[in-house]
């Protein structure tokens with residue numbers, strides 16, 4: 001059986017509609033909003049139009065007002081959205097809400113779905129996900145210090161979180177806290193809770209100033225934050241599992257968007273090279289610049305194949321951790337390298353704030369940290385390689401699986 005790379009016609013049709021919507025609706029409105037500064041009104045109008053056009057909440061099932069797309073079709077949609085700064089938000093499939101929606105669909109009770117998931121899918125509210133803490137390594141969630149202690153019918157949460165994306169303005173947070181400090185293995189010590197916001201026990205200390213500016217990645221203090229027993233999301237002690245379940249598809253969703261970001265950077269590189277004269281010729285004719293293009297093209301192509309294969313595995317409920325880790329590492333580094341090359345080809349202009357490239361480069365840097373730092377994925381990937389070899393006498397299972405080649 002040959003591998004068929006043809007996408008179903010309905011998926012291509014949706015991809016084309018998203019592409020057209022971004023070009024015809026979002027881009028002109030965005031240009032207008034840059035002049036008028038009327039972002040809130042403009043985005044609200046765009047979201048209304050997206051919904052009317054049937055391009056709303058693409059990753060959620062129709063019962064929650066979504067398009068019911070699986071991970072492969074979402075790869076197409078998200079890569080398109082990655083080409084524009086606000087497109088994911090306009091379609092209501094932005095991080096961290098998108099990951100939170102998946103988590104709730106998987107773990108929430110029917111009552112929790114009505115209270116939290118439905119308004120999020122309706123675009124009426126936003127959410128955040130609070131796991132990382134300044135005092136302990138985010139790469140090792142078993143060290144989480146934030147604790148939740150049972151008090152009658154309630155839980156009382158105390159702790160310190162940071163880099164909580166979207167916390168300002170969120171209507172609720174999903175907070176990971178330690179409920180069972182003595183549980184063995186340590187992965188069974190944490191649980192997840194809904195915290196309604198604003199909340200006297202959940203104080204936003206600051207919007208952290210990052211190398212990409214203030215992006216609503218907040219430092220948060222939880223002090224005697226009281227939530228009812230019904231606020232627990234998923235079973236007690238399953239906070240770690242919930243994080244893993246959430247992060248698989250969420251990591252891949254980031255990768256899909258980063259493909260769109262990198263495509264824009266490469267197109268800017270090529271355009272500039274075609275225009276810029278140097279030593280009697282154009283940059284585009286210089287081999288050194290052509291090699292930048294070919295390396296970028298190969299890295300982007302590899303990224304697309306890796307993301308699609310990992311999406312296929314998730315869609316078909318096959319083991320996906322190794323492939324998602326490899327895709328996450330590759331795509332994050334590909335984005336960094338291609339954006340950096342685009343800056344290089346633009347010369348001083350690339351270093352200036354006259355083009356979006358410097359901002360794209362500063363934003364791209366976080367890709368190698370969020371959803372598992374490079375080294376964490378490398379460690380995981382190597383572990384799978386070693387295990388596969390020990391088990392099978394070949395590394396095949398850890399390099400895309402038996403079905404690939």
Ligand SMILES: Cc1cc2nc3c(=O)[nH]c(=O)nc-3n(C[C@H](O)[C@H](O)[C@H](O)COP(=O)(O)OP(=O)(O)OC[C@H]3O[C@@H](n4cnc5c(N)ncnc54)[C@H](O)[C@@H]3O)c2cc1C
Nearest residue numbers: 129130131132137138139163164165366369370371373375
């Ligand atoms: C823009 C942005 C948005 C974010 N949004 C959220 C959010 O919404 N919610 C949330 O909870 N968190 C969020 N985070 C936090 C993010 O998940 C953490 O930064 C990440 O998990 C790494 O944790 P850390 O920063 O504590 O780094 P550490 O765990 O302290 O790691 C530091 C470095 O050590 C190295 N390292 C780590 N482990 C290993 C290892 N096993 N072997 C070798 N080297 C290793 C890596 O180089 C790593 O970069 C966000 C971060 C950023 C930058």
